[in-house]
Amino acid sequence: MSHFRERRLRTFLEQYKDRARLLISCPDRSGIVAAVTTFLYNQGANIVESSQYSTDPEGGTFFLRIEFDCPEMISRKREMEEAFEPVAKQFQMNWRFSLHSELKKIAIFVSKEEHCLLELLWEWQAGELLADLALVISNHEHTRDSVEALGIPYYYIPVTKENKREAEREQISLLKKYEIDTIVLARYMQILSPDFVAEFPFRIINIHHSFLPAFVGAKPYERAYERGVKLIGATSHYVTDELDEGPIIEQDVARVDHKHHPEDLKRIGRIIEKTVLSRALKWHLEDRVLIHQNKTIVFK
CATH class of the missing domain: 3.30.70.260 (ACT domain)
Known part of the structure; x- marks a missing residue:
């Protein structure tokens, strides 16, 4: 620390x-x-x-x-x-x-893209993210050095179609061992099974690189480019069994135009993603988010 x-x-x-x-x-x-x-x-x-x-x-x-x-x-x-x-x-x-004194224990899940993870690590290290960051779990090794340099345990658990169930059992075991309150999917590019989600109802926060409900699923920036959108955005939401359909906590957008190619959209989108995820997580940690049906009431 x-x-x-x-x-x-x-x-x-x-x-x-x-x-x-x-x-x-x-x-x-x-x-x-x-x-x-x-x-x-x-x-x-x-x-x-x-x-x-x-x-x-x-x-x-x-x-x-x-x-x-x-x-x-x-x-x-x-x-x-x-x-x-x-x-x-x-x-x-x-x-x-x-x-206030009972800080929530969080676990961050990440894949290859590190911008959301690095934002959360920086805010945690600076004392702006008031939580007990207990561990990071990844299906890749890319971010190990950044995490372990801060003294945070890093667990590499590869996930394939063949071992998905076994990998999730290992993940759940770790989360229970560390008594995790909240799971943050910081661009974790795996779809969680219904069994996993059921273990942590409304305690899993995702960042989706799209302004939901538009462009659900994979490659939203490419599809946004093909559609010629003038606004791109990001959405942070609770994870449910329905892909990208959980209660929305926070969203933001940026204006783009015909000169922006897919890589430009991704670059701009990364800035929105890390900001939106950070805000949503902080509101959750401060108990400012109440869920009603498939919507949220956020007392900012």
Whole structure:
């Protein structure tokens, strides 16, 4: 760990040791915010950020994300969860508390292209990506030196049609060994099996080198060039069984024209891809993304 990252992390953990988040989704009705804020007040908490959204005030789903400070929050978390149960039951809530000090453990999957991986490694080393980057898994050896130079374990697991099931079993075993919370596909050019996805529901984040839903699947830049598009983009989304159809977290675009050839589109696209993936991952790590059906509510 770099000295800068170590200092940044130590400062963050000390500054936010008493900060937590409460995330809620439930049927919309009056009194939800009042009940939650009253509960937090009675617990001695001070709300520092609050965001809410309703899909439809008449019979829709209500979403709420609250950040708050509360003395001795780390030791009181379990006690507070038990105290909140009656409120949650009253409003039929899906809910959870999370602590700022409990950094999520992430694993990065990568193939040959390294731009997204290198962006995440740089942000992690600079203390901008507040997560426990536990390991990198790749079906190629290309990025080993960049990863191991930072003291991060690197696992080379080749994948072929013949050994795919065995390779995924090995990957899953490693992810469970490291107690991984979130998997980041940083241009990992393999389609995950339904069995793999089922092990980590809505915990796998992908970057697709296209502005979905256009140009799903392989070679989107070549197909965008053939179509003569004037905008190209990238999409970060959660992985589901349907290829490139999972809930979208973030997207961005760049304007292009007839002078740009496929290689130009790829060069421009790489910049968008790494930026979009970084933003999506940070929002996920900060519990700013709530899933509703096949869409997301992102409290930025």
